[in-house]
Amino acid sequence: MKNARDVVITGMGVISPVGTSITGLLEYLETCRSGIRQWESHYLTRKFPAATIPQSFEADFKRIELPYLDRCAQIAILAARQAITDAGLDTFEHEGPRAGLYFGSARAGTASEERWFEELLLEHRQTAKPFAVFSIMHNAPAAHISIRHQILGPVMTHSSACTSSGCAIGDGYRQIRDGYVDVAIAGGAEAPITASVLGAWDGTRAIATIDPEDVGLSCRPFSNKRTGLVMGEGAAFIVMESRERAERRGARIHGRLAGYGVASDGYHIGSPKMTGQAEAMSLALADAGMAPDEIGYYNAHATATKGGDAIEAQAMRLAFGAAADRIPVSSTKSIHGHLLGAASVLELIISTLSIQHQMIPATLGLEDIDPECSLHHVPNTPLRGYPIRSAMSFSSGLGGTNTALIVAKDL
Amino acid sequence: MDRTPDAIEVKIKEILNTEFGIDAEQITAEATMRDLGVDSMHVVYVMLDLEKALDVKIPLEELNLPKQVTVRAVAETIAQHLVAPK
CATH class of the missing domain: 3.40.47.10 (Thiolase/Chalcone synthase)
Incomplete structure (x- = not known):
């Protein structure tokens, strides 16, 4: 596109x-x-x-x-x-x-x-x-x-x-x-x-x-x-x-909104589906014209439910392939909770800040990683001095709507 | 309770001050509702409060208040339209 x-x-x-x-x-x-x-x-x-x-x-x-x-x-x-x-x-x-x-x-x-x-x-x-x-x-x-x-x-x-x-x-x-x-x-x-x-x-x-x-x-x-x-x-x-x-007008630019993907599960009112999630991620990557390994940080939807986190981890693997092993992942909901309709925008801002400040936020309370959620996690301590050029923020909604937003450093 | 225009005006001023925090000195008889930042929903609220305070029914649909209505004009219109106590 x-x-x-x-x-x-x-x-x-x-x-x-x-x-x-x-x-x-x-x-x-x-x-x-x-x-x-x-x-x-x-x-x-x-x-x-x-x-x-x-x-x-x-x-x-x-x-x-x-x-x-x-x-x-x-x-x-x-x-x-x-x-x-x-x-x-x-x-x-x-x-x-x-x-x-x-x-x-x-x-x-x-x-x-x-x-x-x-x-x-x-x-x-x-x-x-x-x-x-x-x-x-x-x-x-x-x-x-x-x-x-x-x-x-x-x-x-x-x-x-x-x-x-x-x-x-x-x-x-x-x-x-x-x-x-x-x-x-x-x-x-x-x-x-x-x-x-x-x-x-x-x-x-x-x-x-x-x-x-x-x-x-x-x-x-x-x-x-x-x-x-x-x-x-x-x-x-x-x-x-x-x-x-x-x-x-000489405005200060925080970042470029590089890509957006939206796709739905068509599956269940309360349970997510991996393929719908992965589709939204892939569409965002295509919209941005980026390969998976160009994403420097993935801000997860992960709300800390038993089923949801594991499905998202699988979806990310499906969309990102081998790059999923290298991209730092965190769910900042561990510190700010789930803001429901305001979650995506807060997490996009966090992703933008991570690019601006070369800092990958951590998932708090993550000492014991569920093998079903295996990804390149950033547990408890943020990665500092970690320059990245782009980040994806993913969200998944009850009812089956999934969105992925990609923000990139403005060059 | 007294249902004369004077008494109703006093009550309106009290409601605007206590419920909506409008400075009492601003609420003169000749101040318009618009000047005070009071819109039609606030006026409805005032009417409902007045109905309780005066133990009357105010036929809101008949009042037909103009947009630039003053505090005094609201009091006089209400006094004219009061119907039998509930």
Whole structure:
């Protein structure tokens, strides 16, 4: 596939359990420090490990705005603002429909929805507050960002579970590459740490138990000791532009989005399939015009479920062949948990930072590698002074959608 | 409770201040809702609060408030449209 236009990343922003700025995130990665804590709700007897951001963001907004803003929208607005500011931009009103916003979320206004259900079912209210619909709806975070920054082209919301922001970034990338828009803000947000979501996920039996010695070590991808995934909250965004636009305005370029692949399993609502995953990886490589051994780092989806990690390891071997033995692999979910719809974008940013800082992040808690997940793992300690030119970030979503994004050093 | 325009105006000001954090000094009788950053959903919320406080039914669909409505005009319109206590 021939790229019509180069797409470059000129802005990055993050609000996450492992840092509420890009600098903060980098520090967590360099020290391989966990953002996983114990979480509990008065509705549930079980205590959960969860990657939470231990602060409120309400003070960042006017009180009159807050009834509209679920926590998911709040962190989305703040992370998008960081990315836009990082790109040296603010309003896009002069771009008209040539600026787009591509957002991904699996659940969006969960806490607001839970609150309305409390009012309906426990307090027996017949009518919701007038803000309820607007704080619950899935596209609310995207709409708030577009209103604040006057993004007047496509404002799209993707929801494909754990690949939501991967699809959003892929959509924006293709729109720039093919000439429909010149600049795109893309990312995702999730604030699912609520009793209704954790209780529902507990029903799948896929949630990790709290590590008895250190709650921060509760998510152990690829390990024989893995017990399941750890839910996380957070938001992350990137600004993408056509190269000519970025160079014309003298923007700092963090990296080039070199390839995107999306493919689906067509198999099972809750179980992944190796071939669908491998297809997405191969499509991304083909889109980038790269051979497998040109990838310098693979940021895995690996959520630390028994079945999922092993299937991904097989899929990577299928797509990468012999190169799979040489490419450093880690799952940074071991420190930031699973941000569901915001996972892909956070992990793409991490992959970009790994190129910029010549540092391969590690998988925390990986002392005892499951032979079924055998790859070139980076356990516990990041590789420093490790120059790479490109990285792949892979995501796999419940329902069977798989995305792979390749970021490359801009030469 | 007193259901005169004056009393309703006082209650509206109180709701805008306590629920939405609008500075009390800004909420004059002649301030428009738009100037205060209050949109139609906030107005609906105020109405629902007033219904509870005054123990009345406010027929929202009949109010037909203009976009530049002032705090005083909202109070007067509500006073005119109050229907029998619930």
